[in-house]
Amino acid sequence: MTLTAPTRAPEHRARPRRVLRVRHVSGTYRLRQLVVPLATVVVLLLAAAISMGRGDYPISIPQVLGALVGLGDDTQRFIVTELRAPRIAAAVLVGVALGMSGALIQTFARNPLASPDILGVNGGAAIGAVSVIVFAGTGTTAAGVLGGIGLPLAALLGGFVMAFAVFGLAWRKGVDGYRLVLIGVGLSAMANAVVQYLLTRSTIWDAAAANVWITGSLNGRGWDDVLPLALALAVLVPAALALGRVLNVLQFGDETARGLGVRVPLAQGTVVVVAVALAAFAVSAAGPIQFVALVVPQIAVRLTGGSRPPLIASGLLGALLLVASDLTARTVLTEAFPVGVVTAVVGAPYLLWLLVRGRRRSTL
Amino acid sequence: MTALDTPTTTTTDRVRLAADRVRLAYGEKVVVDDLDLQLTEGSFTAIVGPNGCGKSTLLKALGRLLRPTAGSVLLDGRAITSTPTREVAKVLGLLPQTPLAPEGLTVADLVARGRHPHQSWLRQWSSDDEAVVAEALRWTDMAELADAPVDALSGGQRQRAWISMALAQGTDLLLLDEPTTYLDLAHQVDVLELVGRLHAERGRTVVVVLHDLNLAARYAQRLVAMKDGVLVASGTPAEVITEQLLADVFELEARVVPDPVTGTPMVVPVRRLR
Numbered sequence: 001m002t003l004t005a006p007t008r009a010p011e012h013r014a015r016p017r018r019v020l021r022v023r024h025v026s027g028t029y030r031l032r033q034l035v036v037p038l039a040t041v042v043v044l045l046l047a048a049a050i051s052m053g054r055g056d057y058p059i060s061i062p063q064v065l066g067a068l069v070g071l072g073d074d075t076q077r078f079i080v081t082e083l084r085a086p087r088i089a090a091a092v093l094v095g096v097a098l099g100m101s102g103a104l105i106q107t108f109a110r111n112p113l114a115s116p117d118i119l120g121v122n123g124g125a126a127i128g129a130v131s132v133i134v135f136a137g138t139g140t141t142a143a144g145v146l147g148g149i150g151l152p153l154a155a156l157l158g159g160f161v162m163a164f165a166v167f168g169l170a171w172r173k174g175v176d177g178y179r180l181v182l183i184g185v186g187l188s189a190m191a192n193a194v195v196q197y198l199l200t201r202s203t204i205w206d207a208a209a210a211n212v213w214i215t216g217s218l219n220g221r222g223w224d225d226v227l228p229l230a231l232a233l234a235v236l237v238p239a240a241l242a243l244g245r246v247l248n249v250l251q252f253g254d255e256t257a258r259g260l261g262v263r264v265p266l267a268q269g270t271v272v273v274v275a276v277a278l279a280a281f282a283v284s285a286a287g288p289i290q291f292v293a294l295v296v297p298q299i300a301v302r303l304t305g306g307s308r309p310p311l312i313a314s315g316l317l318g319a320l321l322l323v324a325s326d327l328t329a330r331t332v333l334t335e336a337f338p339v340g341v342v343t344a345v346v347g348a349p350y351l352l353w354l355l356v357r358g359r360r361r362s363t364l
Numbered sequence: 365m366t367a368l369d370t371p372t373t374t375t376t377d378r379v380r381l382a383a384d385r386v387r388l389a390y391g392e393k394v395v396v397d398d399l400d401l402q403l404t405e406g407s408f409t410a411i412v413g414p415n416g417c418g419k420s421t422l423l424k425a426l427g428r429l430l431r432p433t434a435g436s437v438l439l440d441g442r443a444i445t446s447t448p449t450r451e452v453a454k455v456l457g458l459l460p461q462t463p464l465a466p467e468g469l470t471v472a473d474l475v476a477r478g479r480h481p482h483q484s485w486l487r488q489w490s491s492d493d494e495a496v497v498a499e500a501l502r503w504t505d506m507a508e509l510a511d512a513p514v515d516a517l518s519g520g521q522r523q524r525a526w527i528s529m530a531l532a533q534g535t536d537l538l539l540l541d542e543p544t545t546y547l548d549l550a551h552q553v554d555v556l557e558l559v560g561r562l563h564a565e566r567g568r569t570v571v572v573v574l575h576d577l578n579l580a581a582r583y584a585q586r587l588v589a590m591k592d593g594v595l596v597a598s599g600t601p602a603e604v605i606t607e608q609l610l611a612d613v614f615e616l617e618a619r620v621v622p623d624p625v626t627g628t629p630m631v632v633p634v635r636r637l638r
Contacts, residue, residue, distance in 0.1 A: 256460055256464070260481055
């Protein structure tokens with residue numbers, strides 16, 4: 001007769017929590033949760049500096065820095081501060097918005113496949129934007145109304161309306177993540193059909209312009225495009241960070257969260273409003289750039305460890321992914337190549353890997 | 365005095381939690397109707413009954429997860445549905461039947477989340493919280509597994525981790541919905557021993573929904589039997605577990621003999637009555 005040794009609990013590497021206290025403000029953090037965002041910021045600054053120097057008119061990094069503080073000749077200053085800087089600022093802000101929005105939605109839905117796309121933000125924004133492009137110059141009433149709204153605002157409104165339609169249909173005294181995803185997929189398909197219909201009614205030039213917008217592009221973004229996005233993020237990013245503590249508990253499911261003193265419908269509603277607003281502003285500025293909101297939070301959670309996508313790291317990694325993708329689209333490929341193509345090339349294989357992987361993070 | 369000690373409680377007649385003529389329904393379907401129940405300070409009550417009798421529904425209402433369509437649930441004499449959720453969460457803890465832990469969450473993090481109702485945006489983590497969590501981990505024998513992911517634990521360990529969280533929440537009252545589901549007998553006993561110690565050593569007022577009548581009779585001081593949404597019997601295990609009640613409520617012919625270990629009633633089934 002053989003006796004097997006009693007199984008021992010597996011040894012786990014201790015990940016000590018550190019406590020941070022500044023007067024009455026206190027919180028816990030882990031070293032990785034601090035190192036990953038800091039490292040990302042460093043790489044992001046580097047990528048942004050390189051990106052500002054590259055293009056048809058190459059400028060060295062010291063000259064880029066000089067131009068930013070008002071040194072160098074007029075041509076360099078114009079190219080850096082008026083052409084490239086706003087484009088990169090837009091990339092950073094859109095990346096932050098998409099990364100944080102994805103982290104919020106994935107935590108809320110307890111599903112790594114959830115993203116603002118699933119909530120219909122992209123589909124709704126596409127209807128708004130493509131309508132503006134297609135009806136512009138047709139001389140109809142629709143053209144007058146849409147022209148007055150303008151493309152970014154039409155996309156913003158379209159995204160909001162669609163997301164709240166999805167959320168409203170999924171609402172049954174609270175929201176079930178699985179139901180939300182199914183309704184989102186259904187309504188997104190309908191939105192896609194509307195966009196296709198609009199495209200069939202358009203001229204070939206309008207259709208080409210619309211397709212570039214649908215792919216997601218940072219081409220020709222100026223400070224006028226950056227400003228509304230920056231103002232929106234100034235409100236939405238602190239709002240998202242303030243939700244972190246509630247997200248920690250919402251993750252457990254409605255009943256446990258309620259047991260721990262969270263007003264669940266209110267908390268869920270706030271999370272969705274902030275996440276949708278972040279995504280809608282990003283889409284209105286750069287079009288529906290695919291996969292950033294889906295992929296980045298999952299990369300972030302693998303880098304930092306922990307049980308949910310970290311908000312700050314997701315935002316920063318989103319910015320890095322977008323700046324790097326834009327740099328690739330502009331330099332390795334041709335100038336007119338939309339950044340959405342690059343994020344799709346990076347994101348699609350990752351999505352496949354996530355789908356075929358046996359083990360899922362949490363249940364649907 | 366350790367960080368976890370609540371003021372010593374003994375069984376008194378003071379009613380902490382009460383159902384006052386509650387009717388509970390899912391949509392049109394009424395599951396529980398006109399039910400009265402009073403839970404006194406320091407008591408250990410088990411709710412038993414056949415599948416679908418409404419016992420989990422009643423527990424949900426007691427834990428204000430379900431709003432009664434008529435009547436009210438009173439926590440310390442005040443309607444629970446009009447008490448702020450956070451205030452309730454400082455007094456009453458609950459453990460759902462199959463709580464969901466996100467992948468990658470460590471036991472220490474899980475237990476730390478029990479402090480949520482005691483924290484605010486400015487005061488996110490205090491040395492008090494630290495001490496309470498450490499004590500809760502030690503008390504439930506989970507200290508060694510503090511840094512293990514919850515999803516890597518066995519069923520029994522996982523239930524201990526959740527109970528540890530409920531302990532860290534520091535509530536006087538604790539509601540548990542079938543905490544022994546999916547556990548083998550040894551782990552069922554282990555979990556109920558732990559809940560029993562929470563009651564005996566920590567003075568918690570405990571309400572637990574249980575399927576196993578023999579274990580319910582052994583650990584609880586008071587049994588509440590339900591059938592078809594109605595409270596059929598309430599009293600000590602010896603008063604409630606009778607051959608007549610088993611026939612009426614469970615449609616089971618059975619002998620009731622004294623448990624050779626504790627002397628509490630023990631059910632020996634004979635056959636199902638049709």
